[in-house]
Amino acid sequence: MTLYGIPNCDTVKKARNWLTEHGHDYDWHDYKKQGISAERLAGWIAQIGWEPLVNKAGTSWRKLDDASKAAVVDAASAIALMQANPSVIKRPVLERNGTITVGYKPETYDALFSR
Numbered sequence: 001m002t003l004y005g006i007p008n009c010d011t012v013k014k015a016r017n018w019l020t021e022h023g024h025d026y027d028w029h030d031y032k033k034q035g036i037s038a039e040r041l042a043g044w045i046a047q048i049g050w051e052p053l054v055n056k057a058g059t060s061w062r063k064l065d066d067a068s069k070a071a072v073v074d075a076a077s078a079i080a081l082m083q084a085n086p087s088v089i090k091r092p093v094l095e096r097n098g099t100i101t102v103g104y105k106p107e108t109y110d111a112l113f114s115r
Helices: 010-021 038-048 059-063 066-070 075-084 106-114
Strands: 002-005 027-030 093-096 099-102
Touching (some): 002 010, 010 106, 038 099
Antiparallel strands (some): 002 093, 093 099
């Protein structure tokens, strides 16, 4: 199981705390330091589409110029943007047993780990 995100994100901190408090070991992947491969992003997009992965409500998205925002129209353009600006990826992404969960809510994690 791997948790992807950036360490200073409050939502990522909550997810990390939840996993630790519930005794779940996980690998940590810091987008800022390690980046993210186009292949990994393509795999996630194959599961859930590109739209849920691009955080259009975040500060990083709002800081982009209008042309950059308008250029995100499909999986390929979303991958290019997420690789260039990993902070626009909705966080955290939890990869577990070959599937991903995007974002964090305690009730979602409760349900995910009760299966």
